[in-house]
Amino acid sequence: VNAEAFNLPVSLESGKITLSQSGSAALLQTDFGLRVSYDWNHYVVVSVPGIYSGSLCGLCGNFNGDGGDDFVSPNGTALPAASAFGNSWKTATSGATCRDDTDAPVPLCTEADRRVYTSESSCGVLTDTRGPFRQCHSVLSPITYSENCIFDLCALAGMHETLCQAIESYVAECQRRGVSIEDWRNATGCEIACPMHxxxxxxxxxxxxxxxxxxxxxxxxxxxxxxxxxxxxxxxxxxxxxxxxxxxxxxxxxxxxx
Incomplete structure (x- = not known):
């Protein structure tokens, strides 16, 4: 916090800002309703009350319910592509490793690779109606998560960690909505090694x-x-x-x- 390391939980500004452990994630909460959850790896969830609809800007858009007008730079310029939009919000933080993205096409999968990635032993497990996530399907559609999973595996040559991260994202959102999820890690090879004790x-x-x-x-x-x-x-x-x-x-x- 402000370049000083603290153990969680932390209370700041007389309790107006708190940082705590929420499961395996860090959770920041403010007295005006902002919540930011970060799993220390790849998944961030930002939520704010509805009263801020249309009043925000940044990588999450303006929160007005229209995804077509979100690509706006910090100076208010409407941008044509996601890459230019993302690049415009980079910060000059010391030590940051972000690089400018481009609109270059992602290498396409071969048909053989795509069959592997869409199978129930890979990204297809998310949409499997008999799989460990079936109880969540009626609450949160797995289609977008599965498509993103396939896209990422195609782009990253089937890196298994990418599959696990895609599933983790869906599981986190299902659990946030109160859906109980079966133990899925052993079946997908996504076991985690827990620390001592x-x-x-x-x-x-x-x-x-x-x-x-x-x-x-x-x-x-x-x-x-x-x-x-x-x-x-x-x-x-x-x-x-x-x-x-x-x-x-x-x-x-x-x-x-x-």
Missing amino acids: SHYNSCSSACPASCADTTAHLRCSQPCTESCQCDDGYILSGSRCVALSQCGCSFQGHYYSK
């Missing part, structure tokens, strides 16, 4: 107990989420699971681990 849970509390707030899970109103959950007898201290006796201390709204 923790284990994978496909439906763990989105507000895990921590040294800074040992009863957070008891007051949690958010739907469950998949994450690495601390084993019995251990509690979250920053990003590690420790015995309760090994907790650090809190001072002026900040938690300091041992």
